[in-house]
Structure formats: C-alpha cells, structure tokens
Amino acid sequence: MKARASSLQALGEKGLLHVLTRHWKARSKRVLTGVGDDCAVLRGEGKDHYLLFKTDAVVENVHFTRQAAPEKIGRKALARALSDLAAMGAMPVAAVITLGLRADESPQRLRAIYRGMEKTAKTYGVDLVGGETTRAEQLFLNIALLGECRGYRPVLRSGARAGDFLFVTGRLGGTQAARHLTFEPRLAEGQWLARQSFATALMDLSDGLGADLPRLAEASGVGFQLDESAIPRARGVSLQAALNDGEDYELLFTVKAARAETLKKVWPFATPLHCIGVMRKGRKNPADPLIAHGFDHFKQRRGGAGFRRKLGG
Amino acid sequence: MKARASSLQALGEKGLLHVLTRHWKARSKRVLTGVGDDCAVLRGEGKDHYLLFKTDAVVENVHFTRQAAPEKIGRKALARALSDLAAMGAMPVAAVITLGLRADESPQRLRAIYRGMEKTAKTYGVDLVGGETTRAEQLFLNIALLGECRGYRPVLRSGARAGDFLFVTGRLGGTQAARHLTFEPRLAEGQWLARQSFATALMDLSDGLGADLPRLAEASGVGFQLDESAIPRARGVSLQAALNDGEDYELLFTVKAARAETLKKVWPFATPLHCIGVMRKGRKNPADPLIAHGFDHFKQRRGGAGFRRKLGG
Numbered sequence: 001m002k003a004r005a006s007s008l009q010a011l012g013e014k015g016l017l018h019v020l021t022r023h024w025k026a027r028s029k030r031v032l033t034g035v036g037d038d039c040a041v042l043r044g045e046g047k048d049h050y051l052l053f054k055t056d057a058v059v060e061n062v063h064f065t066r067q068a069a070p071e072k073i074g075r076k077a078l079a080r081a082l083s084d085l086a087a088m089g090a091m092p093v094a095a096v097i098t099l100g101l102r103a104d105e106s107p108q109r110l111r112a113i114y115r116g117m118e119k120t121a122k123t124y125g126v127d128l129v130g131g132e133t134t135r136a137e138q139l140f141l142n143i144a145l146l147g148e149c150r151g152y153r154p155v156l157r158s159g160a161r162a163g164d165f166l167f168v169t170g171r172l173g174g175t176q177a178a179r180h181l182t183f184e185p186r187l188a189e190g191q192w193l194a195r196q197s198f199a200t201a202l203m204d205l206s207d208g209l210g211a212d213l214p215r216l217a218e219a220s221g222v223g224f225q226l227d228e229s230a231i232p233r234a235r236g237v238s239l240q241a242a243l244n245d246g247e248d249y250e251l252l253f254t255v256k257a258a259r260a261e262t263l264k265k266v267w268p269f270a271t272p273l274h275c276i277g278v279m280r281k282g283r284k285n286p287a288d289p290l291i292a293h294g295f296d297h298f299k300q301r302r303g304g305a306g307f308r309r310k311l312g313g
Numbered sequence: 314m315k316a317r318a319s320s321l322q323a324l325g326e327k328g329l330l331h332v333l334t335r336h337w338k339a340r341s342k343r344v345l346t347g348v349g350d351d352c353a354v355l356r357g358e359g360k361d362h363y364l365l366f367k368t369d370a371v372v373e374n375v376h377f378t379r380q381a382a383p384e385k386i387g388r389k390a391l392a393r394a395l396s397d398l399a400a401m402g403a404m405p406v407a408a409v410i411t412l413g414l415r416a417d418e419s420p421q422r423l424r425a426i427y428r429g430m431e432k433t434a435k436t437y438g439v440d441l442v443g444g445e446t447t448r449a450e451q452l453f454l455n456i457a458l459l460g461e462c463r464g465y466r467p468v469l470r471s472g473a474r475a476g477d478f479l480f481v482t483g484r485l486g487g488t489q490a491a492r493h494l495t496f497e498p499r500l501a502e503g504q505w506l507a508r509q510s511f512a513t514a515l516m517d518l519s520d521g522l523g524a525d526l527p528r529l530a531e532a533s534g535v536g537f538q539l540d541e542s543a544i545p546r547a548r549g550v551s552l553q554a555a556l557n558d559g560e561d562y563e564l565l566f567t568v569k570a571a572r573a574e575t576l577k578k579v580w581p582f583a584t585p586l587h588c589i590g591v592m593r594k595g596r597k598n599p600a601d602p603l604i605a606h607g608f609d610h611f612k613q614r615r616g617g618a619g620f621r622r623k624l625g626g
Contacts, residue, residue, distance in 0.1 A: 008418060013446055019420060020412075020427045026440045031407065033442075040409060040442035042459075045358030055368075055409040055445055055457045062448045094344065096353060096368040098455050099333075105321060107332060114333045127339045129346075129353035132368055133326055135375045138450045142411050144368045144457030146355075 036219065037157050038087035038203055039147065050154050052090045052147035056081040060139040064181065070109045072181035074116025077141040080206075082124050082185035083249045087204035088154040089194020090147035092126035092187065097143055100136030113141070124187055155194045155253070160201035160220035164254035166277040167263070172209055173237035175247045183249040189269055190251055198263050199253040210243040212252060220254075223280040232274045254279055349532065350470050351400035351516055352460065363467050365403045365460035369394045373452040377494065383422045385494035387429025390454040393519075395437050395498035396562045400517035401467040402507020403460035405439035405500065410456055413449030426454070437500055468507045468566070473514035473533035477567035479590040480576070485522055486550035488560045496562040502582055503564055511576050512566040523556035525565060533567075536593040545587045567592055 008016060021035040032050070033041040039052040058077045060066060078095065085092050097117065101110065121128050126145070169186055186204070193199040201220050205212050209231070217224045233242040255263050260275060267273050321329060334348040345363070346354040352365040371390045373379060391408065398405050410430065414423065434441050439458070473479075482499055499517070506512040514533050518525050522544070530537045546555040568576050573588060580586050 008414070008416060008420060011420060016420060016423070017444060017446055020423060021441070021444050024431075024441055026442065027435075027438070028406070028440050031440050031442055034440070035443055040407065042407060042442070045362065049358065051364075051459075053407060053409055053442060053457070053459055055411045055443065055455060057411045057413060057445065057447050057455060059413060059447055059449050061450075093341070094353065094355060094366060096366055096457065098368045098370045100370060100372060100453060101321070103321060107321060107324060107329060110329070110333060118337075122340075125340070127341050127344050127347070128334070128337055129339065129344055129355070129366060130348055130368065131330060131334050132370065133330055134370050134372055136372050136451060136453065137374075140413060140449065140453070142368060142370060142455040142457075144366070144409065144455075146364070146366055146459070 033156060038084040039090065039154075041088070041154050044148065048149070048151050048153065050090075050149040052085055052088060052149070052154060054081050054084045054145045054147070055142060056084065056145075057140050057142040068181060070112035071116030071119070074113040074141070075120045076181045077143050078117045078120045078126075079183060079185045080249070081143040081145040082120075082126070082187060083204045083206070085145060085147040086185050086187045086190035086251065087202060088156070089152070089190045089199065089202060090149050090154055091191060092124055093146045093148055094127045094129045095121065095143055095145045096130035097128065097132075097141060099131065099133045100138070100140040100142075101133060102137060102139065103135060105139065124185065149194065152195045152197075155199045155202035157201050157203050157216050157219035158221075160216060160222055160254040160279045162222050162279055162281040163257050164200050164279045165257055165260040165275050166224060166226075166252070166254055166279060168205070168209070168232065168250055168252050168274055168276050169271050170248065170250040171232040171234045171272060172205070172248050172250065173242035173245045174234040175245060175249070178234065180247045183247070185249060186251045186271065189271055192268065193251070193253060198255050198259060200256060202251060202253040205248040205250045205252050207246050208244045208248065209252065216252060216254075217279065218283065220279070221283065223282045224277055225280050226277040230274055230276045232272055346469060351397040352403065352467075354401070354467050357461065361462070361464050361466065363403075363462040365398055365401060365462070365467060367394050367397045367458045367460070368455060369397065369458075370453050370455040381494060383425035384429030384432070387426040387454070388433045389494045390456050391430045391433045391439070392496060392498045393562070394456040394458040395433075395439070395500060396517045396519070398458060398460040399498050399500045399503035399564065400515060401469070402465070402503045402512065402515060403462050403467055404504060405437055406459045406461055407440045407442045408434065408456055408458045409443035410441065410445075410454060412444065412446045413451070413453040413455075414446060415450060415452065416448060418452065437498065462507065465508045465510075468512045468515035470514050470516050470529050470532035471534075473529060473535055473567040473592045475535050475592055475594040476570050477513050477592045478570055478573040478588050479526075479537060479539075479565070479567055479592060480586060480588050481518070481522070481545065481563055481565050482584050482586060483561065483563040484545040484547040484585060485518070485561050485563065486555035486558045487547040488558060488562070491547065493560045496560070498562060499564045499584065502584055505581065506564070506566060511568050511572060513569060515564060515566040518561040518563045518565050520559050521557045521561070522565065529565060529567075530592065531596065533592070534596065536595045537590055538593050539590040543587055543589045545585055
C-alpha cells in the first residue's frame with residue numbers, strides 16, 4: 001500500500017487509516033494495543049485489569065437516513081460502540097457523546113435520539129457521563145466508550161493459530177435492510193468467551209465476513225478455510241449477501257480444536273452458534289471470488305437515498 | 314429553562330445540553346462527576362486515583378476555515394481536549410480520534426492534519442491509540458481523551474467559596490484572530506494548581522470570561538465581584554473583547570484568600586498570573602452589561618467566511 005496514494009477512492013477506508021496511523025508508536029508501556037484492533041487496550045491497575053477505549057461516529061445519510069426513527073438512531077450510535085467492546089470480551093463502563101447538529105435541527109428530535117441512547121445505555125449497563133454539542137452541516141453522533149476487563153484478559157484479533165476452529169454468532173446478511181438500527185451487541189457472549197478463555201481471537205463483523213475474516217487471519221498471521229455451506233444466513237439471504245453485507249455486528253472468533261466440542265455443549269446463550277471453518281498455516285487464503293469484497297464506504301457507489309449500500313458481488 | 318423550547322436558537326448550546334442531559338443519573342458509584350464539568354471523572358483503583366474522560370469535536374467552517382494550515386487544524390483539535398484536562402488539573406493518558414471526511418478529501422491534507430495531532434500529542438505526553446474514519450459532508454475531527462490524577466484529586470468547578478480570590482492565567486481576548494489554532498493548553502499549570510491544592514475551583518475559558526465565570530460561580534453556589542481593571546488583556550484588545558471573545562483556553566480558578574499571596578510568590582511558570590476578583594456570598598452577581606454575553610455558536614449570527622465570530626457586546 002502506497003503512502004502517497006492520490007485519492008481516497010484508491011486508498012479505501014482501511015487504506016487511509018493505515019496511511020494515517022501506521023507509524024504510531026505508543027510512548028507509554030500502559031498501551032497494550034493501539035490502532036488495529038476493535039478497541040485500544042491500556043493496562044489498568046494491578047494484575048488482569050485492562051481499560052478499553054473506543055470512538056465511533058454515526059452520520060446522517062451515511063449510517064442512517066433522515067427518515068429513521070430518532071430513538072433508533074440513538075440506539076444504533078451507542079450499540080455500534082458497544083459491539084466493539086463485545087468484540088474484545090470487555091464490560092462497558094462509561095460513554096461520552098459529541099452531538100454535531102444543524103442550526104435548524106428540532107430539539108424534539110434530538111431528545112428522542114438521546115432517549116434511544118439512554119435506553120440502550122440502561123440495557124447494557126453503561127453510564128452516560130458527558131456530552132458536547134457543536135454546529136455542523138449534517139447531524140452526527142460520536143460515541144467515546146470506556147470499558148474494562150477485570151480478572152481476565154481482553155481477546156485480540158491476533159490470537160488465532162493454525163488448526164483453531166472458526167465460529168460465528170447469529171445469522172449473517174440482510175442486516176442493512178432488516179435490523180441495522182436494532183441489532184443486539186453481543187456483550188454477554190463476548191464477555192463469556194473471554195472469561196472462559198474459549199476465544200483465541202475475537203472480533204465483531206461490521207463490514208461483512210468476507211472483509212472481516214481476512215483481517216482476523218492477517219492479524220493472527222494465519223490463513224483460513226471457510227465451509228461455505230455452514231455459514232448461517234438470515235432468512236432469504238444468499239451466500240454472497242451473507243459474506244458481503246455489512247453491519248452484522250455478530251462475533252467472529254476462533255477456538256482451539258480440542259475445545260470446540262465443549263464450547264458447543266456448554267454455550268449458555270440463545271444466540272445461534274456455528275462453526276464455519278478452520279484456520280490454516282500460511283497467509284495465502286483460497287482464492288474465492290466471494291471473499292475480500294465486503295463493505296467500504298469510500299469505495300462504494302452511493303444510492304439515491306444517500307444511504308450506504310452493500311457492494312455488489 | 315423550558316424543556317420543550319421550540320427551537321435551538323431559543324435554547325442556545327448550553328440550554329440544549331441541559332435539556333438533553335439534565336436527568337442523567339449515574340448508575341455506578343465509580344462516576345464522581347458526569348455532565349456539567351470540563352471532563353467526566355471516574356474513581357480509579359485505590360485512593361486518590363481518578364480517571365478523566367472527555368470528548369470534543371472541531372468542524373470545518375465552524376472551528377477552522379478550509380484555508381487553515383492543516384497541521385494547525387490537527388493541533389487545535391487535540392489541544393482543545395487537552396485544555397479540558399488542564400481545566401481539572403489532570404494528566405493526559407491516551408486519545409482516540411474519529412475523522413469524518415468528504416469522499417473528495419485529499420489524503421495529503423489529512424496526513425498533514427494528523428501530523429499536527431501527532432506533534433501535539435508528543436509535546437503534551439499523550440498517546441494516540443486508535444482511530445476511525447467515516448464519510449461526512451464536512452470535515453470533522455472528534456477527539457476522545459482519557460486522563461488521570463494519581464495521588465491528588467481533580468479540581469471541580471464547584472469548589473469556590475465566598476471570600477476566595479479569583480485568578481486567571483495568560484491574557485484574554487483576541488484569540489480567534491491571533492492564536493485560536495496555536496494556543497497552549499495549560500496542562501502543567503493546571504496539574505500544579507491541583508497537586509499543590511491551590512485551586513478550590515478550576516475551569517478553562519472557552520466561551521469567554523463573561524460566559525464562563527458565571528458558570529463557575531453557579532456550579533459553586535456563590536457570586537463574584539470582578540475587578541475589571543485587573544483583567545489581563547491581549548495587546549490591542551478592549552475590555553469588552555477580553556470579557557466576551559471565546560477561545561482563550563486560559564485557566565480560571567479560585568484560591569483561598571489566605572493562600573493568594575503565597576500563590577503569587579511561588580508560581581513557577583512564565584505564564585502570566587493575575588488576580589481579577591473575589592467570590593461573594595449569594596448567587597446574584599452585580600448587574601454588568603459586559604458579563605453574561607460570551608460565545609454561543611447556536612445563537613450567534615455567522616459571518617461570510619463561515620468562521621465563528623464573537624458576539625457583539
């Protein structure tokens with residue numbers, strides 16, 4: 001990837017982030033994981049205490065339409081950041097919110113958006129502790145989230161080893177049409193997987209399995225083999241959509257082969273659990289035209305409604 | 314203040330934030346200070362360890378013009394958030410950044426913006442540990458900042474008592490014209506004031522003394538009497554501008570009368586220090602047409618350049 005790419009289109013979202021941050025080196029030994037995982041991880045106080053730190057924004061006409069129910073906009077804003085804590089097995093602690101808004105915005109709509117955040121915060125046990133507002137030409141909500149692991153370690157993307165089995169929660173695909181505003185961040189599942197030391201690597205699916213699985217594999221320095229017939233699909237969703245739709249917010253994780261059967265037996269959640277492949281030696285992955293698409297909101301062409309659309313296969 | 318105000322113009326920025334957040338109650342006992350101070354404060358681990366948490370955004374055409382030097386844009390974004398840590402006497406730890414950008418944005422400009430943040434991070438000892446990007450119609454940078462106090466308590470806005478002397482660092486006014494991109498967050502000064510237990514109440518001046526001092530007084534449940542002739546002004550700046558210009562990013566704080574002379578003697582910084590008044594009993598403040606203006610970016614009329622302007626007196 002070139003540092004001096006001439007356009008964003010050529011770089012894509014991940015390419016841009018790479019260009020902007022790849023030379024960052026933490027000064028403090030407290031920083032265990034910076035850019036590149038779902039959250040930053042800082043050493044806390046004492047053994048097995050970790051602080052997790054995340055920022056995430058939703059923007060009108062990018063992550064939701066003007067017509068979306070305001071409470072659901074607030075819900076989504078917070079739930080997306082919570083999903084990133086789930087993606088490392090952490091507990092949420094506190095959130096601060098930046099609201100960017102137009103001068104002609106309706107206070108009633110904003111109250112409803114905040115009500116959605118407040119309900120979501122209550123549901124998932126996070127305290128809303130601060131807020132700022134700023135003028136903007138387009139409504140946005142930025143959520144900064146502090147989480148922690150106490151008595152266990154957060155699970156990184158980089159822990160998968162050849163031979164580990166690959167699992168996914170829930171059913172993939174079709175989320176943008178059906179539930180991109182109402183998905184459940186898998187906090188309880190993520191925490192359980194981390195506490196029980198089942199997951200060797202863990203992330204959440206935000207850009208689609210086809211884009212996210214290669215990231216987990218790359219971070220771990222291994223390849224993968226997918227059993228496409230085993231990929232759980234949402235009702236009426238094609239394999240291609242299950243691979244390439246964004247915004248699943250399900251957990252993708254690896255488990256040592258010897259523990260995979262136990263995991264299936266003791267899994268305590270109603271959330272579906274499926275084994276969909278195995279991690280392989282080497283960093284080359286089987287050439288598969290369905291893989292390595294996924295969602296990139298700089299590269300995509302945009303529809304008339306201004307709402308983000310999945311890439312065609 | 315009415316909850317159901319019909320427009321943002323009527324509410325103003327602080328009024329809106331009040332309507333959106335005044336009913337928030339922290340669930341966890343770890344939350345010491347939520348909305349209403351410069352940062353949220355959480356109890357850390359053990360005695361006298363506190364975590365501070367802040368979010369702040371800068372938006373193109375609101376906080377900087379398209380023509381501003383990109384490195385200075387990055388500098389300002391981070392320095393504003395750092396000033397909020399200074400405003401409680403805390404040390405910075407780590408920051409995560411959300412970048413909102415147009416599809417036609419230049420990667421070179423973004424690199425320069427990030428360079429400005431990186432240099433500022435290095436100068437003030439904060440680690441940049443994470444970043445996200447999102448599409449937006451207007452460039453924005455949201456900084457979420459984690460700070461701490463270790464071995465001493467952060468200083469709140471609410472600790473001023475009648476009889477305390479009122480101090481300010483630096484010189485006020487004219488910042489938007491001269492140095493709104495290059496101001497120095499008063500981190501060392503804030504930490505020193507907190508560690509030495511000089512400051513009974515502390516905040517930073519972002520909206521102008523005329524708007525911010527009444528907030529400190531209100532949070533503390535006291536009034537104030539300003540000695541207008543003692544207010545340090547930047548060169549060529551009128552008293553009115555020194556009171557009402559925004560973006561000073563200087564520290565405003567109170568000190569027990571008995572310690573005020575000592576403070577002046579032992580103040581170890583080159584930064585100017587001035588005593589500008591005294592806190593009084595009662596919540597009524599002397600009627601002063603210069604006070605209680607200050608900057609509000611929802612209420613203001615906007616100039617042709619799209620850049621925020623101070624309110625007229």
